Amino acid sequence: MTEDPQAREERAETQVRIGQATRNRREVMVKALWIGVWLVFLSSPVHDLTSGNHTTGATAAGALGLAAFVGTYLTLVFRHMGRPFTPRIVISMLAVLTVLAPVLAYSLGGSWLGLFVYLSVACGATLPPRAALWAIPSTAVVMYLVAVHDGEQGWDDSLILVPLIGFAMVGVGQLVRTTVELRKARATVAHLAANEERLRLARDLHDLLGHSLSLITLKSELAGRMLPDHPDKAAQQVADIEQVSRQALVDVREAVTGYRRPRFAAELAGAQVALTAAGVTADVPAEPGLDGVDEEAESALAWALREAVTNVVRHSGADRCLVQVAHRQTLDGPILELSVEDNGSGGVGAVPGNGLTGLMERLEQAGGSLEAGRIKHGFRLVARVPTAPSGHVGSGA
Numbered sequence: 001m002t003e004d005p006q007a008r009e010e011r012a013e014t015q016v017r018i019g020q021a022t023r024n025r026r027e028v029m030v031k032a033l034w035i036g037v038w039l040v041f042l043s044s045p046v047h048d049l050t051s052g053n054h055t056t057g058a059t060a061a062g063a064l065g066l067a068a069f070v071g072t073y074l075t076l077v078f079r080h081m082g083r084p085f086t087p088r089i090v091i092s093m094l095a096v097l098t099v100l101a102p103v104l105a106y107s108l109g110g111s112w113l114g115l116f117v118y119l120s121v122a123c124g125a126t127l128p129p130r131a132a133l134w135a136i137p138s139t140a141v142v143m144y145l146v147a148v149h150d151g152e153q154g155w156d157d158s159l160i161l162v163p164l165i166g167f168a169m170v171g172v173g174q175l176v177r178t179t180v181e182l183r184k185a186r187a188t189v190a191h192l193a194a195n196e197e198r199l200r201l202a203r204d205l206h207d208l209l210g211h212s213l214s215l216i217t218l219k220s221e222l223a224g225r226m227l228p229d230h231p232d233k234a235a236q237q238v239a240d241i242e243q244v245s246r247q248a249l250v251d252v253r254e255a256v257t258g259y260r261r262p263r264f265a266a267e268l269a270g271a272q273v274a275l276t277a278a279g280v281t282a283d284v285p286a287e288p289g290l291d292g293v294d295e296e297a298e299s300a301l302a303w304a305l306r307e308a309v310t311n312v313v314r315h316s317g318a319d320r321c322l323v324q325v326a327h328r329q330t331l332d333g334p335i336l337e338l339s340v341e342d343n344g345s346g347g348v349g350a351v352p353g354n355g356l357t358g359l360m361e362r363l364e365q366a367g368g369s370l371e372a373g374r375i376k377h378g379f380r381l382v383a384r385v386p387t388a389p390s391g392h393v394g395s396g397a
Contacts, residue, residue: 124169136166316344
């Protein structure tokens with residue numbers, strides 16, 4: 001069952017995107033809530049400040065220090081989840097946390113050791129993995145030294161929690177980076193797929209319309225010459241033009257929808273008609289002999305024949321054309337070879353045209369190859385596609 005694209009888009013709008021900046025107030029609230037839940041470890045410092053265990057000056061200094069610590073921590077972690085600060089700012093803010101955590105815990109007592117948990121989280125969330133591998137254990141060591149100096153009891157659990165939650169954040173950061181990379185890779189794949197589809201469409205339209213329009217032009221010229229003296233024959237040419245035009249329209253529609261796969265036998269018949277209409281003496285085999293050729297290879301060979309015949313009709317000025325199809329055995333395995341040879345003056349320039357470039361791409365995708373160039377008395381195009389091994393391997397056409 002295919003998912004409704006609109007429903008998928010609506011669901012995407014309601015989800016918080018991992019590793020990306022917030023887009024609206026709802027996402028800001030969700031991220032703030034996700035981070036705020038972990039402020040539970042501040043209950044001990046807050047209780048210590050409100051219990052009256054310190055002087056007024058110490059309480060005020062502790063409150064200011066705690067506010068600075070929490071503000072720096074939230075700014076650093078919240079911003080880093082969407083649009084990270086520059087490395088210099090990250091290091092500066094981590095330095096503030098690194099100073100405040102031991103100073104407050106050393107001055108106000110063991111209730112403040114929980115600040116080291118946030119320092120470890122900040123290191124794991126913002127530092128590169130290699131730097132975090134050193135920073136997180138160092139945070140645990142500093143916490144241990146402060147706790148031992150103050151003679152605090154019951155801090156063993158925090159000593160385990162500090163590196164554990166810090167390395168957990170390293171893993172979360174790696175997951176976020178991987179998610180972002182996958183998202184970029186998916187966008188790249190979609191872009192490449194769109195480019196490939198545009199290339200396929202351009203290639204198909206060139207091959208389809210080049211052949212059909214050339215045939216229409218030839219038959220129109222014939223109809224114009226026949227009209228004064230042979231109206232019946234001119235009418236037949238006009239009927240052929242209508243038929244070719246209708247077929248071209250069907251082919252273009254199929255190419256646009258991606259279902260166009262020409263058949264080699266049909267192209268052989270079309271080649272005979274096109275060459276004859278152009279006044280070229282054609283020698284075209286009646287039987288294609290497609291033993292062992294899969295559909296993709298047959299399609300590539302059919303496109304090659306169409307392009308070759310179109311070039312003979314439009315550019316060569318030839319009066320003879322020989323089309324041969326032969327099974328051959330090569331070192332790479334059995335192949336089917338198509339050869340189109342004419343006695344005209346056409347040829348390939350310094351840079352192959354769109355038609356030959358498209359043919360090379362088609363044949364390479366099918367595992368085949370293309371050769372085209374001038375010969376002693378004309379021009380020859382040879383297209384080869386692999387075939388499945390069989391007992392029918394010959395050299396004639």
